[in-house]
Amino acid sequence: MNFTQKMVSIDTHSITIDSLTLPFYDYFQVIEENGISYLLGFNRQQVSLDFIPLDGDSIPIRHIFFEEDGPGSIEADLDMFWYFNSDSIVMIQDRSKRMKVFNVRGELLSAPAVQLRDNKGTQLYPVAYAHQGQRPIFETSNWILPVYPDIDVASANYYKKDKFVVWDPVTNEAKTTFGAYPEVYRGDAYYDILREPTLTHSHRSTYLVTFPADPSIYEYILDSSNVVQHHYPKLKQYENVGVKRYADFQQFVNHYISSAWFQQVLFDPYRQVYYRFLKEKQDLINPQGTKNTALDAQWKILIMDKALNVVGATDLDTQTYNPMFTFVRKNGLYIFSNERKNDDEMVFGIFNWEEE
Structure with missing residues (x-):
């Protein structure tokens, strides 16, 4: 692939953390509060919500601990x-059957019931595979939640259901669903965790759905039956063929490690581009005779313009950077760095793109 733009690392950002804070979070949110930018991370070890100031060490880290x-x-x-x-x-x-609403003191304020069903009455359960880049989108009147139907995940019927539900939290009603599985998932092949799509709110208020096994991007408008499929013939080599539908668990793991697949799409409002993460194929066993991991593979970041055309690409060194923990700020794309010198720090590489 020959393009005119590439990503370059421009800086490293280090944050001093306390003994209760993790250096890595799989589920997180970036917020602005009282003029201060925070990284909110759900701490699965402490079962807490950690408020980590992103700029400077003068403001202490706060923790909400739950019962x-x-x-x-x-x-x-x-x-x-x-x-x-x-x-x-x-x-x-x-x-x-209930969501929980807390305040910053960790006090439970309410626990309203959540009943999600599609138009055929199938029970839907909210779930987000954060380590795959799958996240919900919370808006004022619409919550767009990744869900799975109460159907055997290995059955063909599972892949006839939409993957996202538009839910009204006030009326507790599912307004509609969208995110149909593409044909590659509806055949004899099976993808296990690589079945989970990601969701991106676009700059034009549409919703972009991407699947790990499929190079295409599917663009949805709420309250419309029209779906725009963005095709990428140059990415066809990264299509994923899956495994047999009832393969054993180890075959799924080996396939996840060795095959190519797509990760999340992020919109950068400051540079008006999109970033799409891609893992390439690799051998299951390395020259030393041990099994590789998914992060031993070659990864790429694809750069797309506002029309979702691929205009650039760069290799990502996943021995140094982890694409599972990344977000956008005004000064660039932040990607978690494994190269921290001390246990009391969290480190990110900051990337920008430039014309070649």
Whole structure:
């Protein structure tokens, strides 16, 4: 692939952390509060929500700790959270019949029921595979949640259901669903965790759905039956063929490690481009005779313009940077760096793109 733009690392950003704070978070949110930018991370070890100032060490890190038992408790495998304000922090647990709303003191304010069903009455459960880049989108009147139907995930019927539900939290109603699985998922092949799509709110208020096994990007407009499929013939080599539908678990793991697949799409409002992460194929076993991991593969960041045309690409050194923990700020694309010198720091590389 020959393009006119590439990513370059322009800086390293280090944050001093305390003994209760993790250096890496799989589920996080970046917020602005009282003129201060915070990284909010759900701490699965402490079962806490950690408020980490992103600029300077003069402001201390805050932690919200949740009860271990009782109605105000939160489990370590929490699926979703969203910070609206200091009196509205929403927590959603897989297969729970209620969501929980807390304040910044960790006090449970309410636990409204959540009943999600599609137009055929199938029960839907909210779940977000954060390590795959899958996240909900919370808006004022619409919450767009990744869900899975109460159907065997290995059955063909599972892939006839939409993957996202538009839910009204006030009326507790599912307005509509979208995000149909493409044909590659509806055949005899099976993808296990690589079945999970990601969702991106575009600059023109549409919703971009991407699937790990499919190079295409599917663009949805709410309250419209029209879907725009963006094709990428030059990315066809990264299509994923899956495994047999009832393969054993180890075959799924080996396939995840060795095959090519797509990760999340991020919109950069400051540079008006999109970033799409891509893992390339690799051998299952390395020259030393041990099994590789997914981060041993070659990864790329694809740069797309506002029309979703691929205009640039760069290799990402995943021995140094982890594409599972990344976000956009005014000064660039932040990607977690493994190269921290001390245990009391969290480190990011900051990337920008330039014309070649």
